[in-house]
Amino acid sequence: MTTADTPKPKRDALLATAHTHMPMGVADSYRYWGDDNTVFVESLKGCRLTDVDGQEFVDFRLAYGPIILGYRDARIDNAVIDAITNIGTMSGFSTGLDAEVIELVKSLCPQIEKMRFANSGTEAVLGAVRTARGFTGRNKIVVVEGGFHGLYDEMMWKPDVDNWQPQGDSAPEIKAFGIGIPEASREHLETISLNDEAALIDVFKRVGHDIAAIVIEPIMGNCGSIAASQAYMQALRDQCDAHGALLIIDEVKTGFRVAKGGAQQLYGIYADLTTFAKAMGNGYPVAAFGGRADVMNTIHSGTGGVTHGGTYTANMIALAAAKATLSVLKDTDALATIHQTGAAIQQVLSRVFSKHGIEHKFAGPDSMFGIHFNTRADQDVPHNYRDWKQTNSELYTAFAHRLIAKGIMLEPDSREPWFICEAHQSVDLAWLEQVADEALGEAIAAQNTSTENSDA
Numbered sequence: 045m046t047t048a049d050t051p052k053p054k055r056d057a058l059l060a061t062a063h064t065h066m067p068m069g070v071a072d073s074y075r076y077w078g079d080d081n082t083v084f085v086e087s088l089k090g091c092r093l094t095d096v097d098g099q100e101f102v103d104f105r106l107a108y109g110p111i112i113l114g115y116r117d118a119r120i121d122n123a124v125i126d127a128i129t130n131i132g133t134m135s136g137f138s139t140g141l142d143a144e145v146i147e148l149v150k151s152l153c154p155q156i157e158k159m160r161f162a163n164s165g166t167e168a169v170l171g172a173v174r175t176a177r178g179f180t181g182r183n184k185i186v187v188v189e190g191g192f193h194g195l196y197d198e199m200m201w202k203p204d205v206d207n208w209q210p211q212g213d214s215a216p217e218i219k220a221f222g223i224g225i226p227e228a229s230r231e232h233l234e235t236i237s238l239n240d241e242a243a244l245i246d247v248f249k250r251v252g253h254d255i256a257a258i259v260i261e262p263i264m265g266n267c268g269s270i271a272a273s274q275a276y277m278q279a280l281r282d283q284c285d286a287h288g289a290l291l292i293i294d295e296v297k298t299g300f301r302v303a304k305g306g307a308q309q310l311y312g313i314y315a316d317l318t319t320f321a322k323a324m325g326n327g328y329p330v331a332a333f334g335g336r337a338d339v340m341n342t343i344h345s346g347t348g349g350v351t352h353g354g355t356y357t358a359n360m361i362a363l364a365a366a367k368a369t370l371s372v373l374k375d376t377d378a379l380a381t382i383h384q385t386g387a388a389i390q391q392v393l394s395r396v397f398s399k400h401g402i403e404h405k406f407a408g409p410d411s412m413f414g415i416h417f418n419t420r421a422d423q424d425v426p427h428n429y430r431d432w433k434q435t436n437s438e439l440y441t442a443f444a445h446r447l448i449a450k451g452i453m454l455e456p457d458s459r460e461p462w463f464i465c466e467a468h469q470s471v472d473l474a475w476l477e478q479v480a481d482e483a484l485g486e487a488i489a490a491q492n493t494s495t496e497n498s499d500a
């Protein structure tokens with residue numbers, strides 16, 4: 045399907061050139077949306093993105109979540125410029141900024157006693173998992189269906205929900221993200237379904253003696269913001285404690301976004317180790333993992349220590365951005381504004397969905413909400429990835445493609461939430477309502493036509 049109602053000659057030319065230089069013509073495979081839909085950006089400001097052909101979009105994708113204040117926020121950019129002008133970009137040595145940023149994190153997240161930096165969410169998860177294995181002396185890592193923890197071999201196994209039949213008792217088959225991932229990398233990985241306490245108890249019964257950690261996104265930022273229940277989070281905490289396993293909460297998407305203290309503040313349940321990235325730096329590449337001091341102190345260079353480091357770790361660009369972003373989030377009403385704006389946007393969208401008779405549920409917090417079109421009036425908010433399969437994600441994707449054509453940028457997949465930043469407070473809600481109304485009307489009409497054609 046083509047999203048662009050208008051021709052995109054500059055994009056077409058850039059993509060043709062890019063195809064000669066990069067596989068799929070993009071620097072990251074997820075950026076390729078087909079030759080007719082792949083986006084090339086000219087500029088970014090606030091909550092707006094302008095593509096190379098001059099079309100402007102209000103952006104709810106926000107680079108998969110890092111933008112929490114807005115693109116090119118002067119409060120952050122000036123702090124970075126200041127740091128690299130007056131200190132430099134990196135030296136391979138320490139500066140006082142390391143501890144300053146950690147003090148800020150600690151002031152927002154009481155579970156952090158010690159922390160280390162990383163350059164991406166993937167690296168933060170790798171560091172946390174290695175530290176958990178080092179501390180416990182155990183091998184197994186338990187993950188939840190629909191969670192995503194980055195692109196390294198062990199975390200690149202996922203349930204094949206697309207080809208799974210919900211009728212019956214069988215679990216979705218676990219498959220690698222692609223070739224090149226050794227079968228051996230899943231040797232110590234166990235996968236359970238979210239909010240299924242029986243499955244949780246069963247995995248501890250089977251292999252509890254060797255479970256180093258459970259890694260979970262309590263609000264699944266990679267699965268339509270489907271969230272763990274309070275009872276499930278408590279059960280996770282209790283089971284980990286009872287069996288000497290660690291709880292790693294992956295707050296790469298939720299950290300400093302869903303609340304100042306992240307998902308753990310919302311649940312009041314705290315991890316042994318936490319991973320952060322994205323909103324921590326408003327778009328600058330900074331990440332971290334940390335938690336209990338006794339666990340983190342397993343990182344040392346002596347015999348029996350966990351190794352952690354990296355050339356670009358705690359560079360000045362990352363830390364200056366983190367210090368400025370965390371200070372704004374701590375000291376201003378930015379997050380309150382983001383939540384109010386997100387709630388208002390959901391109200392507008394809900395009105396449009398109801399007008400068209402589309403059963404729907406919103407999942408997750410107002411700063412990062414998922415939209416699920418239901419197939420039945422009595423259907424609840426999805427409780428796990430398997431429930432998501434029962435939603436009308438095809439209609440959502442058709443709706444999303446039409447929104448994009450009309451100037452609203454988002455991922456055309458209902459597993460990716462709508463991200464709200466402070467700058468979205470400037471969005472004209474009447475405009476949003478009109479665009480959403482037109483887009484949904486067109487998506488429904490197209491779906492009806494294709495049903496009629498397949499019936500004929």
Ligand SMILES: Cc1ncc(COP(=O)(O)O)c(C=O)c1O
Pocket residue numbers: 108163164165166167169192193194195261265266294295296297321
């Ligand atoms: C929860 C979670 N963990 C880890 C990652 C990996 O982060 P990165 O893409 O920065 O490596 C992501 C990325 O979206 C994520 O959402």
